[in-house]
Amino acid sequence: MQKQREHWGSHLGFILAAAGSAIGLGTLWKFPYVIGESGGGLFVLIYLLFIFLIGIPVFIAELILGRKGQRGAVGIFASLTNDSTLWKSVGWLGVASSFLIMSFYSVVAGWGMNYVLMSLNQSYEGLPAPKVAEMFDILVSSGDITLFWHFAFTLLTVAVVYPGIRHGIEYWARFMTLTLFIILFVLCCYSMTLDGFGDAFHFLFYPDYSEFKFSSILEALGLSFFTLSLGQGIMLTYGSYMRRDEDIPKTGGIIGLMIIFASLLSGLTIFSIVFTFGLSPEGGFGLIFKTLPLLFARLPGSLLISTTFFILFVFTGLTSSVALVEVVVANFMDLFSWPRKKTTLLVGAGCFLFGIPSALSGTNTLFANWPAIYGKTFFETINELVSVWMLPICGLMIAIYTGWAFDRALCKEEFSSGTSWKWLFHIWFFSVRWIAPVGIILVILQKGGILDVDTIVHSLFSSKP
Ligand code: TRP
Numbered sequence: 001m002q003k004q005r006e007h008w009g010s011h012l013g014f015i016l017a018a019a020g021s022a023i024g025l026g027t028l029w030k031f032p033y034v035i036g037e038s039g040g041g042l043f044v045l046i047y048l049l050f051i052f053l054i055g056i057p058v059f060i061a062e063l064i065l066g067r068k069g070q071r072g073a074v075g076i077f078a079s080l081t082n083d084s085t086l087w088k089s090v091g092w093l094g095v096a097s098s099f100l101i102m103s104f105y106s107v108v109a110g111w112g113m114n115y116v117l118m119s120l121n122q123s124y125e126g127l128p129a130p131k132v133a134e135m136f137d138i139l140v141s142s143g144d145i146t147l148f149w150h151f152a153f154t155l156l157t158v159a160v161v162y163p164g165i166r167h168g169i170e171y172w173a174r175f176m177t178l179t180l181f182i183i184l185f186v187l188c189c190y191s192m193t194l195d196g197f198g199d200a201f202h203f204l205f206y207p208d209y210s211e212f213k214f215s216s217i218l219e220a221l222g223l224s225f226f227t228l229s230l231g232q233g234i235m236l237t238y239g240s241y242m243r244r245d246e247d248i249p250k251t252g253g254i255i256g257l258m259i260i261f262a263s264l265l266s267g268l269t270i271f272s273i274v275f276t277f278g279l280s281p282e283g284g285f286g287l288i289f290k291t292l293p294l295l296f297a298r299l300p301g302s303l304l305i306s307t308t309f310f311i312l313f314v315f316t317g318l319t320s321s322v323a324l325v326e327v328v329v330a331n332f333m334d335l336f337s338w339p340r341k342k343t344t345l346l347v348g349a350g351c352f353l354f355g356i357p358s359a360l361s362g363t364n365t366l367f368a369n370w371p372a373i374y375g376k377t378f379f380e381t382i383n384e385l386v387s388v389w390m391l392p393i394c395g396l397m398i399a400i401y402t403g404w405a406f407d408r409a410l411c412k413e414e415f416s417s418g419t420s421w422k423w424l425f426h427i428w429f430f431s432v433r434w435i436a437p438v439g440i441i442l443v444i445l446q447k448g449g450i451l452d453v454d455t456i457v458h459s460l461f462s463s464k465p
Helices: 011-022 026-038 041-069 073-080 083-120 131-142 144-161 166-192 197-206 214-227 234-240 247-278 284-299 302-336 338-361 370-374 378-405 408-416 424-447 453-462
Strands: none
Touching: 011 166, 011 234, 011 247, 011 302, 026 041, 026 083, 026 131, 026 214, 026 247, 026 284, 041 073, 041 197, 041 214, 041 234, 041 247, 041 378, 041 408, 073 083, 073 234, 073 302, 083 214, 083 302, 083 378, 083 424, 083 453, 131 144, 131 284, 144 338, 166 247, 166 284, 166 302, 197 234, 197 247, 214 378, 214 424, 214 453, 234 284, 234 302, 234 378, 247 284, 247 408, 284 302, 284 378, 302 338, 338 378, 378 424, 408 424
C-alpha cells in the first residue's frame, strides 16, 4: 500500500492531540492513588526526576524514530533495522502493553460512566465520607454493573476507532484537553479553601525519608512511562504523522510539562479532600471515586459540577483508550493488510473479553483464588505487570536502540530538523545513551532484588549527623 502519509494539521493541533492521548486516567486516577500508597513527597520528587531525566528523552526518541520510520510500531522497527526479530519484538511488546492496558482502562473509565449516572441522580448528595467510600466498594463488588459499564466503554471506544480516528477524535481531543485543564484548575482553586490544603501540599511536596520505600522506585518509573504514554508505540505512531519542520524537542518538553501540571493539580485537589475529611491517603485505586464526590457535595451547583467532571473523566479516558486501541488496530492492519472495520471489531472484542476478569476482580466469581495465589487481584496484577515491568523494559529497548544502534548522524539530523534547540542534542543524546538505560536497568535490578538501594541509601543517610 503506497499511500501518502497523513500529517498533523497544525503544530498546536498536534500538541493538544498528543497531550490529549497522554493525559488520561493515568493523570486523574492513577497518579493520586499511587502517590498515596507510596508515601507522598519523596515519591513525587522521584517521579518528576524520572520524567525529566528519562521520560522526556525517551518521549523525544520515540517521536524521532516515528518521524524517520513513517510506519506503525512494529513496522518502524522492521524498516529501520532490516527486519530484525529482536527489534520487531520490542514493537510487539508495545502492542501487547496497549492491549493489556486497555483491558483494565475501560473498567476504570466504566466506573467513571457509572459516576456520571450517580451524579445525575445525586446519589451521594449529603452522605458522610464513609458512606461515599462504601458506595465505590459496592460498585466494585457488583460484577454485573461493572461488567455492563466495561462493555459500554469498550463499545464507545470501538465506535470512535471504527470509522478512523483523525477527524472526530483529534477535534474533540483539543476541545476536551483544554476544558479539562480549566475544570481541574477551578477545582484545585476551590480545594485551596479547604482545611486540608496545607496538609495536602505538605504531603505532596515535602520529602519524608522515613515514610518512603525505595522498593517503589520502579513504580515511580513505571508511572512516569504510563502517564507519558511511553513504551507502547503510540508516540512512535504519532511521530510518524509529524512534518519535518516540526520541533520535536520542544514538543516533548511542552507535553511533559502539561502532564506534570495536570497531575499535580489533580493530586492537590484529591489530597486536600483526603485530609479535610480525615480519609487515608492509601485509599487504593478507588481514591478518586471516594474523594471527589465529597467535594462536589459541598459545592453550590453540585449536580452540574460533578456531572460535568465525570463526563470529562470519561472523555479524557476515551481520548486515551482510542489511542490504545488504535495502536493494536493499526499494527494488524499494517502487518496483515486487514481492513480497518474488521480489525477494530476483532480488537474491541478481544479487549472486552480479556477485560472481563479485571471487571469481575472485586467479586470472587471468576478466578476466585487469584488473590490467594498472586497476592493481588487480577486487575491489580495486570495493572502492575504492564506499568511496572513492560513499559520500562520497552522504554529501555527504545533508548538502547536510539542511543546505540540507530545511526547517530541520522538521529542528529532528525532531532535538529525544525528545532531552534539544536544545542540540546548532546545533552539529550547523552541521556538516551547513558542515563535512561543505566537508570532503568538499576531500577529493574533493585526490583528484582539483585541490588538493594534501600540499604545503600539508608547507610548514606544514617552517616549524617
Ligand atoms: N497516558 C495515559 C494516561 O495517563 C495512559 C496511556 C498509557 C496511554 N499508554 C498509552 C494512552 C498509550 C494512549 C496511548 O492515562
